[in-house]
Amino acid sequence: MTALSGVKVICIGQFYFAPYCSMLLARLGADVIKIEAPEGDPYRRLPTTVDNTSVQFTMLNAGKRAMRLDLKSERGQEVARQLASQADVLIQNLSPGAMERFGLGYEELSSLNPRLIMASGTGFGSFGPYAGEPAMDLTIQARSAVMSTTGFMDGAPVRTGPSVVDFMAGAHIFGGVMAALYQREHTGRGQHVEVALQDAILPSLTSNIAGLISSHGTVPERTGNRHGGLAVVPYNSYRTRDGWATVLCPTQGHWQRLCEVMDDPDAKLERFSTMAGRCAHSDEVDVIVERWTSGLTKNEVTQALAGTGIPNAPVVTLPELMEDPHVATRGILRQMQDTAGPWLTLGSPVFLSDSPMVEPSRAPALGADTDDILRGDLHMSDEQIQELHASGVV
Amino acid sequence: MTALSGVKVICIGQFYFAPYCSMLLARLGADVIKIEAPEGDPYRRLPTTVDNTSVQFTMLNAGKRAMRLDLKSERGQEVARQLASQADVLIQNLSPGAMERFGLGYEELSSLNPRLIMASGTGFGSFGPYAGEPAMDLTIQARSAVMSTTGFMDGAPVRTGPSVVDFMAGAHIFGGVMAALYQREHTGRGQHVEVALQDAILPSLTSNIAGLISSHGTVPERTGNRHGGLAVVPYNSYRTRDGWATVLCPTQGHWQRLCEVMDDPDAKLERFSTMAGRCAHSDEVDVIVERWTSGLTKNEVTQALAGTGIPNAPVVTLPELMEDPHVATRGILRQMQDTAGPWLTLGSPVFLSDSPMVEPSRAPALGADTDDILRGDLHMSDEQIQELHASGVV
Secondary structure, three states: OOOOOOOOOEEEOOOHHHHHHHHHHHOOOOEEEEEEOOOOOOOOOOEEEEEOOEEEHHHHHHOOEEEOOOOOOOHHHHHHHHHOOOOEEEOOOOOOHHHHHHOOOHHHHHHHOOOEEEEEEEEOOOOOOOOOOOHHHHHHHOOOOOOOOOOOOOOOOOOOOOOHHHHHHHHHHHHHHHHHHHHHHHHOOOOOOEEEHHHHHHHHHHHHHHHHHHHOOOOOOOOOOOOOOOOOOOOOOEEEEOOOEEEEOOOHHHHHHHHHHHHHHHHHHHOOOHHHHHHHHHHHHHHHHHHOOOOOOHHHHHHHHHOOOOEHHHOOOOHHHHHHHHHHOOOOOOEEOOOEEEEEOOHHHHHHHOOOOOOOOOOOOOOHHHHHHHHHOOOOEEEEEHHHHHHHOO | OOOOOOOOEEOOOOOOHHHHHHHHHHHOOEEEEEEOOEEEHHHHHOOEEOOOOEHHHHHHHHHEEEEEEEOHHHHHHHHHHHHHHOOOOOOOOOOOOOHOOOOOOOOHHHHHOOOEEEEEEEHHHHOOOOOOOOOOOOOOOOOOOOOOOOOOOOOOOOOOOOOOOHHHHHHHHHHHHHHHHHHHHHHHOEEEEEHHHHHHHHHHHHHHHHHHHHHOOOOOOOOOOOOOOOOOOOOEEEOOEEEEEEEOOOOOHHHHHHHHHHHOOOHHHHHHOOHHHHOHHHHHHHHHHHHOOOOOOOOHHHHHHHHOOOOEEEEEOOOHHHHHHHHHHHEEEEEEEEEEEEEEEEOOEEOOOOOOOOOOOOOOOOOOHHHHHHHOOOOOHHHHHHHHHHOOOO
């Protein structure tokens, strides 16, 4: 048994936000039906393909059933309402207002199925001055001070490489759906769950906000790889013979141990002997640490610090990450194999001892399960199904 | 009623990871008891204070009850076991192995309370080559290619400004706890939930991984504020009179509308007329767009593009974010007021229509609720409580 055995989820999701949530639900055993417009989830058409299939699409949509459905047609909307009538969860991240225009708003669906949990992902939520505005990972990073807090002090703001906004919101709405499923056990009623991209990323700025308000704005907005409050030195990434390594000494003990390992007489100078002294001379301290790391490879830095308790890590490149034995063992980046060959998908970061992760099969082609769903889930006749095909609804 | 009315949570958490999870649970109505070592959560002692209280600590721990308990003492461990015996959830992110050393491992607690859900947050999880290794936001960002994918093409890797790793993991473990609570409704049993920092951040690298493997490693690892695959132009942040603005044109229609708005004859040159052409001349396109933005303020850029459907946003600074009317309305950064004055905490990004957010009171002082918990929750006599105080256990 899995945590979500018997839970039926309709995902009218696209890009990353809703599909990541429904992926997490699928890995926990939910039956996920992904509904796509006739032209398919835009992420099917990304140019980043392997074997003619978008890598992103496969990573997020393996383990779901795929239905093609034209929600702009009345008959398509009717089919969607039929599916919602028998579902536990409907999650969507269409443009704000689209579901209402399709007659698929929460009020309408809830009146058909009071046990339905509807989850809506948007950029800015359903209220507030920016409600309804379109949003993408980059524009939310700009609007939420993620960019202005990322980058070097004397350089331009930078977006984060990973799509942290979309996935942060996806993880939150997953938790929200689970909370609503839990509450339904007690009330018998479904409800509407909402998560906005901007809301979901703001808590991660807690340290930055604390630095801003406690310093009355005197702490620089971005500090590169140095400590956000410039209150811990050393704390940086340092050049090595083959890349970079991060090293930080949050306590006096860490610094003393680092001095022993580096064995550089300059490190033992009086002006570096306290944290306050090191903070006042951070450029000099960084030069000393880099003098040591630059003679080593990044993995040699890690080896030299093993057992000292000094927090450190090599700055791993993406190709190195893909080959990392720990990552392979964890199975989050899940290397799969089937008769057609090897393929890559996402496992789940959520490990439950009583709910073994459901191994996904490859992401289905657009509409691959349409007929099965119409027949098996909605009990339609062959005639009805043919009619839907003929009219272009499915 | 709230989603988590009647759910009792013990949080043996520190820093951000577990405390963020228990904060989300508290906002949904759970009764959260935060257990701290005699010296307190290290984040109480951060130098970033307002009114002598750490801003970070208040943001994450408002709305919880606080108990001081020495888990290194046998008597303290006994008290913790008593609390776990009557709790629904115990969440912890102590150093790997610490709970087992304290006689508070999952096996032990589960035998006392089979309905208990234990949630453990670690850096690298309970299996795999790096299992048990310490981890911090910076070192995980280094180890997980977050840094190597963030920054400019010709520059050094950069960490993200916000603590995305800690909060991403906190959101995932919140979902995991909720899934376990839901499953318990059907099985009557608790279980062990595990989330590792590294696992939780890896899915957000999906686009980067897709770019790497589909291009056989030819796409640059980091692309500044340009599109990760360099396949959309324009897509960048551009200088304005008072900062930066992001503008992107994912489709031909967006570009045509931008050309109309910019009204620059150079933009209409033949070599920029297709996406392939713009990608081949991205530096030139960026010069043209920046020529336009540099005559405007960042908010004027947004005003000029209003109604065009072209995705864009000003690069908002942290002080501007704190004053943003939308952020204020949403209440995620929650400006509170009590008799002692104004204070700041986190609201919840998870909106449930049937579970109004529980408004928190200020984060309690270390051990503020210890006696109440010993008396009210564990039914200890005044004598027993005095004894625990006298021996330094609480």
